[in-house]
Amino acid sequence: MSEKKKGKQKVVKEESDEEDDEEYRWWEAENAKGDGTVKWNTLEHNGVYFPPEYVPHNVKMKYDGKEVHLEPEAEEVATFYAAALNTEHVENPTFNENFFRDFKATLDNSDKNPPIEDFKKCDFTPILDHLEREKEKRKAMSKEEKQKLKEEKLQLEEKYGYCYLDGRKQKVGNFRIEPPSLFRGRGKHPKTGSLKLRVQPEQVTINIGKAAKVPEPPAGHSWNKVIHDNTVTWLATWKENVNENIKYVFLAANSTLKGQSDFKKFEKARELKDIVAKIRHDYNKDMTNKVTAIRQRATAMYFIDRLALRAGNEKKEGEEADTVGCCSLRFEHIRLEAGNTVHFDFLGKDSIRYQNTVTVDGQVFKNLKLFQRHKESDKDQLFDRVNTQELNKHLSSYMDGLTAKVFRTYNASHTFQEQLKNTPVSGSVNEKILAYNRANREVAILCNHQRTVSKTFDNQMNRIEDKIRALKYQKMRLKKTMLTLDPKLKKKRPELDEPESDLGEEWCEEYEKHLEEKEKDRLRKKFEKDNEKRKSEGKGPLSESELNEQLEEAEEKTKQLSKERKTGKMEVKKSQTVEKVEAQIEKVNERIKVVNLTKVEKEENKTTALGTSKINYIDPRISAAWCYKHDVPIDKIFNKSLRDKFKWAMEVDKNWKF
DNA sequence: TTGTAGACTTGGAATAATGTTA
């Protein structure tokens, strides 16, 4: 219909040509906020994709040193475990116990399986080896084969990846039914390692418009149910067997539905901005209330507001990992110290450790001491008279829809906007982006978004440092060239004669040797290539001595470099002038600066994950406005999928405020 | 009033795709 996009979107105009339909700009429509209950009027989709049936590989695991044959069902489970051998899950006794219990059960399902009773006698490495060989094979596939796979994947996406919601084409997020696997619970999850069973169509409920064609279940199967509920957004659902959690197929992040609720989330947080002063005033007052429950609630609100803690719902003991949030904190998670200091140390969501030392208001400290006086055990709840339902109920009395999590969004976005004030207005784009990422990092730290340090972190760091030294080496030579060109500069510009920092003699020698090796390699390769060419042209090969001569030249060059470095007398080309060399130095300086910035960022990002706050907590309009204001291209801070997800936020004014 | 099912957001890690370098 519309081959030509109108291009009214200033920002994201690249690759969206595949899209047939005109973009629906819901944020410009009448009820941009979206209605509270009805989510759609018509909904068409093709159902869900089931993972292919298991294909046995017949690779035998060993039991007590001997190869044993397993029936397919058991072999599949053994293969799940083999695939985990390289992970730290297999160091976890709970994982092993749960796995082995379920593995034995699959063995019992057929009397053709050998008796396996002792986990220690199991050896799954032959299967792991097989998996690795398969991986190699996949890597070594021909271009055509890879292309074919890609097309198959595309076809799947074509069929299941889109739906029509109120007549508009929308991307579906996770249209694949989760394949069977070993449940990989985080932290000390009591059920980790348990077998997550294959989901059958008979367990899956489809939600679809009344008028739409119901997708066919796989041959010989039927759906659990087909419903037409337009008050929910999911297309399909099923219950997973390990924790009995309900799983859903939802739309993708860039969909209208998700966009609208994202927008609402941030608008809600902005509403909080107007009343947060009152709420703070109130909870400060409540800190001294006679009723313990109210005091506790006030103290909890202080933490949620000031430390951006999560609400902390109750969890089922013994069925989930023992993690806590604000309302579920226990005495063992805090330590009080003179000077109104509180040390926090607990496992939060995903068993990520929260460690923080905070100086709190005097009354907060007094309250904590007071609560402590009544404790019988460290395992007791710090706020034994507060739970998230009550707390949220109290919050909603201030504002419709105000809950604990709104504070996290509000504080994250607010902090971000404040931190962005440190942007160097006249700095380079790179320096501005560094400031942006720093602001982002402050938010990530506030929200305690951590990541495990990459195994190759030190390596990566060393590489960057080497890169910087190589640039400094270049600069050192350029400076010497300038002095050679005009010796009088030595007096006028004494900095030219100063040595570069962290450029040791030893390093320089090694580097020169390295350059030599590189050059020699290049020469040898070129020699070979030339000879091949000559051969094809029917000419005889070049003589080895020619190559050797060139190699010797390379060695000479190294000596020359070393000599020049030591004496400071450079061999100067006729075309070189002081001005030209000066300009070259400037260029090198620029590059050093850039690499240094990446180094600083890398260090600062070692254990902090910026993604989560960028995706979920920071109002994207702050970022868009910042880009316009500081003339930074938006794609420097939002990748394609984020630009897509945040389309609705891209048209703000450069002076927009959260 | 409490407990729980249900629906949706948030979260880090694994994996795939892409970019860079030896």
Add this chain to the structure above:
DNA sequence: TAACATTATTCCAAGTCTACAA
């Protein structure tokens, strides 16, 4: 051009919070 590094995407676990039943 393979090997390696970086970035984007996918995966699915683990939270929050609401509605509803008992």
